[in-house]
Every structure is written in structure tokens, then in C-alpha cells.
Amino acid sequence: MSCLFLLLINYLNLNSMATKSYVGHLSKEIACKQGAVRAVRFNVEGEYCLTCGSDKSVKLWNPYRGALLKTYSGHGYEVLDAQSSCDSSHIVSCGMDKTIILWDVSTGQSLRKYRGHLGTVNCVKFNEDSSVAISGSVDTSVRCWDCRSKKPEAFQIMQEAKDSVSSVQVTDHEILTGSLDGQIRRYDIRNGQLIADEMAQPITSVWFTRDGQGLLVSCLDSTLRLIDKDTGELLQEYTGHINTEYKIDCCLDHTDNHVISGSEDGTVYIWSLVEGQLIARLEHVGSKVVHSVSPHPSQAWILTAAQNSIYLWKDAPEDEK
């Protein structure tokens, strides 16, 4: 409980600093022309973004200009997730062809192709220094692939999940996985422990708070839950959006003040983290499901993906800046 208290104080302080209300203005809408956009991800610096298309391609964009920089094609089926490395020199992507591909950003060539998953690979993440790619798959396994060596097999396989692994997050010493069996599993490498928290609902997305004290969990009962990492207690619940069918991303913004989640009614919902109140809804005209959300690492900007376009939302209208 003390931890919770500290957390609250922390957030209140932050809130007082950033009092600006979070109202999104649609800054850009880009039609990606790659079928349905399965995921959109900012790079580390937030200058560029990656989109994963259902036409088997990954595209690199400058979302502010709406310029397509590069297309990476080589997947055998729909691409479901991607992430760029810490130095933005590599991209790792995964998809329904059961493979994970490591790309060279500048040449567009695939450097490695990791095969081993027995089913669709839902999500993939780099570790902090981008030397390991960690992927979660429908085959209920989480696999760690070495990007430094040319080893073609996963050097570690975590088989604890009882159902499809929908989401993976990585910090400097932890791997957090959310699975459709309703458990979030935190693999603590430093302590050699696996901490599993039962959520009783299929989990679609997990997110670490920036201070590493809380876990944001998105469940299929249309609820986001903020869990205390150390005790496993529930800190806050966020409801209002709809998430009963799809894998919908949730995230926190760069200040950790706001909880952001897509929804199945074509809107992005933004709550305040501490109060749990709904602050804003970002309407995506003409689209049914907003399934992918990516926050800018240092600005109050969000990238969202719905149907076959991506949307860039900023905290203030363009002309003010």
C-alpha cells in the first residue's frame, strides 16, 4: 500500500507539472496502401514510424510529412508487429507466417529470419540494447532470439502460457507477457523468478509504466487495469471503451499521466491515470476498430491505426506551433 501511495504522489506531482488538458487534434491521416494496418509503432526517438500491413509488408514512414521512406517486404503472410532497434538501424517484425524477420533499415534487406514458432507470431520486442528479440506467439510460447550471433534457433523458450501470447513488453531486466489464458507473466531475469498474476480475463495488451512500478493490462472484458508490480494489487480500472473481440493496444503517454487505449467503436479513449476519469475521445471517422496505438516517446502525440490508415494526433492544433 505504501508503494501505491508513493505512486499516487508521484503522479499527482507530475499532474501538477503538466496541467495541460489532453485534447487530441488530428494532425495527419495517412493512407498506407498496404491493406489493413495491423500495427503502428514509433521508433525510439519518435521521428519515424513503422506500419505493419496485411499485404505482408512493413513500411517506414515519416508520419509528420506523411512520407513513405521504405518498404520492407519479405514476409510470407500478414505482418502483425514490428519494432525498430534502439539505434534505429534494425527492425524486427513478426507475422502470421510464423517467422520473425530482422531487417536492415537502410538497405531494406532481411538480415535474419527466425523460424521456430509453431503458429502465428503475435508480438515481438527488442530488449534494451536490441540484442535480443522476444516474440510471443499463438503457440503459447515466448521465444528469445539472439540478434548478435547467427544462431537460427531461439536460445530460450518460455512455455508457461496456456493460451496464445498476445503481448510482450521488455525492460532492462524483465519480460512481461500477457496471454489469452488470463495471466500476465513477468519473467524477472535478475531474480530468476516468474511472477504470474491472474486477471481471469483474456489479456490483449500489457504496458509498463515509465517508473516500472505499475503494469497496465488490457483485458477482453472492456476494462483496463493498472496493477501494482510488486504486490499484484489493483490500483485503478479504466472502462468506457469496448474491447471484446480484437487485440487492441493500450499504452501510457510519455508523462505517464494518461492511459490511452483503442476501442472497437472507432475511437481512442484517454483516461487520466490517477483518477481513472475519461478525459478525451479521439474519433476516427469512418472506421470501426482502432486497434493499434503508439505514443510518442517525448511529446503528447499519438499514432493510431484503424483499417488501412494511420492517424497522427497532437495535443495542440498545427497552426499554434
Place this chain on the structure above:
Amino acid sequence: MDSRKKEAESYVNYGTPLEPLEEDDIAGKKPIRIEDQEVRDENGRRRFHGAFTGGFSAGYYNTVDTKEGWRPAEFKSSRSDRQKKEQKPQDFMDEEDLGAFGIAPQVLRAKEDFGEGHVSRKRLRPVFATAGAIPGLPALHNLLHPVKETIGIKLLRSMGWKPNQGVGERLTKKEKKERRKKYEETRKYGCDLPSGLQQREIRQQTSDGEETGDESDDQLYAPDDVPAFVVKPKSNLFGLGYTGLMPHHVTASTAPKSGFVLFEPTLKLTDRKKKLQIAGQAFGVGAFENEDEDIYSRDDMSQYDFELGGAKPKKKNSNMLALPCSDVLDGFVRGKQNEPVFKRYPPPVIPKDFVPIHRSLHSRFDVKPMTQAELSGLGRHDLNANQRAAILNEVLSMPPETAQAPAPPETVSTPLTPAEVVAQALIQIKKNIAAQQEKSGQIVQDEEQKVKLEKTTAVSLVIDPDREAKVAKLKSFVESSRTISSFQPFARDLDKQYRFEAFCILSKSNRLAEFHLLQPGNMTAWEREREEVEFDRSLTLYRPLTATMQNRFTSGGHVEENIQGGLVAQIESFLPQETPQPKKIPVVKDPAKQAALRKLFGQLTRKQIQWKPDRLLCIRFNVPNPFPSAGDAQDSAKFVAKGTSGSKFSIFDVLNAVPQAGPSFMSSGYDNVPSGPVQGPEIKVQELEWDKAERGELQEKAEPDLVPEVGPSEEIKEEVTEEVPYERPPMDVFRAIFADTDSEEEEEEENKEEEDKKVEEAKNNRTREQPKPPIVEEMDDDAYGPRLPASGSIGNKVAVVNLTAIQDASNQVEWVERDKAKKKKEHKKDKKKKDKKKKDKKNKKRKRRHSDVGSSSSDEEVDDMKILKKIVALKKLQKL
């Protein structure tokens, strides 16, 4: 100059420039002068010498002789055996000279038949010149000739005929001309000659004409060759004379005879001045030509006729219908003969009392007993639909009375709407479900009573007289919990199958002791035992697959409830009249899940288990390995592969895997779910430890508890720094393997010394200490390089140095040793560097070493070692 330079710069160079010639090269590349050229034979010896160096050398020592010597052809003739053979000049000639003197060369050469210029017609197939894209006779046709001639041509030849001549009497010029004219006239009725042939003929004609100029009529000529009339076989299914759009239409040299021109021929073969010229657009438009509208000849379908015989005549009047033959199509005639009518025979009538079962006839004297199937009436025709439904345990089956009763008349009169049918079916389903539930409820009650009874009469069971009652109870219990399983190993013997199922149920509920009650009384004890063993075995055989499958799949909660509730709930939406039932909330058995549903997150929903990250993962995350002493990455990889699915999945993994914590195959699914996620890893840890214990490493893992805290952390550091994958092993290793023998000698010397010491120390220790436990010796096998020579003794030596710390030496020793080992390594490295520097010294040393063993440098080393050991031991003491 400047302008020139600029000019030079403005040039663009293509290709790679040649290397600039150097003066020396030019000189060197002069052709060798004749006097410098040398002739050498195959053995590389010089054949011709100048006058001063031996002169000309050729042949066999400058002779025409050979090594064998020259010998003319042998000729022997005696009085008794006179040589009849005539001598020929060839006998006295060399073979290669035969040709020079007009004697036919004795070389293998093709006969005339096979040589060039020979034309044979045997395989000269009829050639249709117009078939190809290139006009004229096919080019290859003139090049490729068959090998043999027909007998007819041979005969003709022998009669004086020559190729390209006609057959027949010789004619005068006049006659010949007449005949040709005649032929041309007749030819019009034949088939068209290919254009190439035509041209050839024309040429012949003209040449003949030239010849005739200066020759009289008396001279006779061979008649013209008449081209053979070739019948082209029809190989397609088009109409007669149909040719389709052939390419020669495009290159047709003559205008078609029909009224219109289909399209302009793009390629024209003009025969101007006896030279073929090609004109047209097929080769593209030249640079100075400007007609590019119709490069490729286009044609419309409108240019084609789709009917034979020109434009179709207008339809005849409808008066035609009044004609008597109006039902006959134009151009057809009504047949005069009627179609033959085949007589049809109906199938035989089956007698009413016929039974479609074949029973072989028996003589009445050997009466066979009826078979089991016959008696029980299990034949296909002995059962009605309801009985079969009962066997199949169909839920949807109608109750027998309704099924057997004739269908109610109102349903027949008013056909039901689909919704009503569904509604009726639903009602039936509900009734069935209700009945089943009632039944099961009764059974539960029965069971409870039974359990009570059993508890009370547990003691008296053994000597219970009323066995029958118990058997009946047991049977009812078995019946209640019996489910139709797909696994029926004893389906042949129904009783046995029943007993097997009972066995399964009892073994599941741990009441196996009562199984013997179900076995028939006429079985002997041995038979009973055997049957039990058999059942047990088949049970274990059957279990693994289901168990592993259950391991692999997550149960969807309450299967039965879900299905029934789900079905009813789904179909209920069809029914307007039904009152909505309260929604069934699936009962969650997992306490964690229950807690999570009640939002009691925290300790209840949390589970912590040990998890062993891969060594490489720790390295990549830059995190100290939490299990530094545990097996390396390969072990974990092996372990993963050992599990139900490794990196390479195969169905055989599943089949061979031994079920973990074996849930029995009869379980309904959700019993073992909660323990699932936790069980796996726990088992893993156990297995790992077990593995290690096997390798004698378990003690090592336990060790750090006893040892000062500094130890493990140091070790971790060392591991992290040392264990970089794919690193080339240090040079020391290679040196240790491949270096000269002198280093080995050194080691040997060290060994000897240390052994000596060991003997001494052993003597000392025997008096003071108990003997070393063997584990410590095994410890040295760890991953710290090659085994140290007599390490235990060194440890003891340290212990001797630190007289106070003898008691817990056994614990310390390892750590001391390890440090030592490291330092010794380092020391060795240093030593080797030194060695390199003092190579010349080393040589001297070597000589010395041969004379006296165990002196100089090795002594110094040992001294160093001792000092090091002392320092380390002192450090340890301080830390303690």
C-alpha cells in the same frame, strides 16, 4: 597548350586504359631471334647444336636407324617350302609413303554410300514447304540426308537413271516441251505446288531453253522429273480444305484468287532477276520511312465468312411448315426403317417373406449352437431405429412410445414451419436434459448413501456374507459414472469391456480393491490377477495420449454445462413463448480466478515460481545470472527439447512424452487446470536438480551457503566476463596442446615436485587430519580449465601455512584452490611471455635441464606459487 588541355579534358574515356609501356618491357618483348630459338625433343634435350657444341643431332644417334634396328620384310623360300607369295613393292615401303607413290592409302574412310554428296530418298518424306514460317523448302531438309537408298532407286540407277531426271523413254526437245505443257495443264487440277518447287522448275525451264539453242532435234533427252503427288494426311478436325490463318498467308507472293484481299501481305517474296527479295513491313519501319500506321497487319473478324456458300439466303416463308415433312430439318430425310425396339425384362419379384440374410444350410444331423450374435439379436435387422439410438446413446432420440406410435395426423395435415420444428426439438432436448439431471441427482444421492454405508461397514467387508448387494451397488456406481469412451480394447468380449470400464472408474476413484467383486465367480484367482494386470497395462497404454493432450490444451471450463447451457441458450432465442432462464455463470474452480473475478487482486492472484533464465539471456540483458552454478545454456536447451515441444516439433514428441503428474484419462477436464501453469516449472526445477545430482554437481550448488559471501559474486563476475559465446579459446589452450615438449617437461617437473610434496603432506596430515572427502576432489572437474595436478595437496599446504585455519579447511580449500587456479593461469601466461623474451636463455636452460632436473626457473615458479598461496590464504582469513 591550355586549349589542348581543355580539349583533352573534354574527352570522355571508355573502358580501362592500357598500362603505359615501359622501356624495359618493350626491349624484353622483342621476338626471339632465330639463332636464339632452340629445338628440344620431348625429353627436353636439345636436338640441334651448333658446330662447336656437337652439331646436328637427329634420328637415332644421327642415323635413320631405330633402337630395334631396321629390318626388311621377312622372305624365306626353300625347296621344300617354296614361297608362293608374290612380292609387292609395298613390302619394301614405309606406310606413310604409300600415298606418295599412288598406292591407295590404307586409311579407314567412309564408303560412298555414307560420304558427302550422296542423296538417298528412302527417308525423303513428303515435305510441305508451306508449313513453316520461312517460305520455301525447309532449310534443314537439304542438309540432312538419309543414309540408305531404296531398292527402287538402286535399280533405276543401274538402268542409267540419274537423280533429278524423269523416268521413261528419252525424248527429243520438242516432245519434252509438249509434255511439260501438258503437265502444267493437268497440274491445275492437282494440288498446288509449293512455291519453292515452282521456282525451281521455272529455273530449269530457262536453263533448258538456253541449252536448246544450239542443239538439233536428233538429240534425246531424259524426260522431266514429275514431282511425286503427295497425299497429305489430314490430322486435324477442321473441315476439308480448311487451313486456318497460316503464316504463309502473310507472305503470300501471289494475290489470292478469291475476290477480295484479306490483308496486305507484310512480307513479299519477289522473284526479280532470279533473286529472292524481301519487301514489306515485317522488319519494322526504317528511319526514313514514315508509314507506321499498320506495322502489324490487322484484320477484323468482319472480313471473314462464317457460313459456307456466301451470303445466306433469306428465310423461307412460313408456308414451308405446311409441307408434309415439316418436322424434318432442311437437308435431312426421314428414315424409312424404324428404330429396333429392345425388349425389356422386369426385375424378378421378391417374395414377401424373403429375409435378406444368408444362412448356410445345415444337415439336420449336426446341430450347431446359435452364435452369440444370433442369440442376442445384434444383427442389423434385429434392431429398430430406437434400439440403435439407445446403443448410440443419442440424446435427440424420441422417447420410444412416441417413436413407435404412428405419426399424429395433424402434423401430416399441416406441415410444420422450420421454427416450429426447432421448437419441438428443443422441448424434447429439454425434457431429455431434465431427465438426465434427475437421474444424475438420484445417483448422487445413491452414492452418498453408499459412501455412508461403506464407511459404516468398512470393517465387515471382508467377511460380508451378502456379496450380491455389494456387487449390485458397485455396479450401480460404475453405471452412474460410466461414460462412453472411444477406447474399447475388449470390444469383442462385451463383459470384459464392461469390466475394463469398471476397472478404469474404480482405479480413478481409488476403489480398485473392490474390483474383484465384479469379476465373475467362475474365474480362478490366477485369471483374475491376470485380467487386472492386463487392464492395468492397457490403461497405462491408453493414458499418455489423453494426458499429454490435456497438457497441451486448455480446457474451456465446464464442458458439459457450457454445451448444454450454450445450446439451450442459443436455441432459446428462437422461442418466443419461453420465459428467460437465469443465466448460468460458469463456476470457476481456480481460487486465483475467483479472486480475480471478485477484484481481490494481490496475494490471491499472484504466483511466484522459480524461473531459470538462459545464460545468454542474462548476458544480453547485462544482468548477473541468478543461477550461476546451474547448468549452462545447453542444459536448459536440452531440457526444453525434452519437454513437450522443442524448437522442432514433431508429433512423436507428444506420443513419447510421459504424462506429467498424470491426470487420468477419464477426468472431465477442468480438475487439473489450476495446477497446470504452476506445475510445469516446478517439475522443471526438480528435474534440473536431479540432473545435476547425477553429474555430481548438486553439492557444488549447495556449497556457496557455507562459503563467505565474496565467493559467489566473484564467480559470477568471472563467468560473465569469461562466457562470451563463439570466442576463440585463449592461446594457452593451443599452446598446451601443440607447444614443444619443454613446456611439458616443465609441467612434469612441477608435477613431480608437487607429488613429492603431496607425499610429505600426506604423511603430515595423516597425523593431524581426517582424510579428505572425495567430493572435494571431484570439485576440481569444474569448468576451470584442465585439472590441476594434485590440487588437494596444495590446499593442504595452505592449511599448513595458516596453522589456525585447519579446522574448516575442507570448506575453504575449494575457494582457495579456485583462486589459485586462476592465479596460476595468469602466472603461466606471464611466464610464457618471459619465455618468449628469453629464447636463447631457454636453449641454455634446456641443456642444463637434461643434466639436473628440478632447478632454476621451475624452482622460481614454485616459490612464486608459494607466496601467492600465502597471500590468498591470508586474505581469506581476514575476510573470515
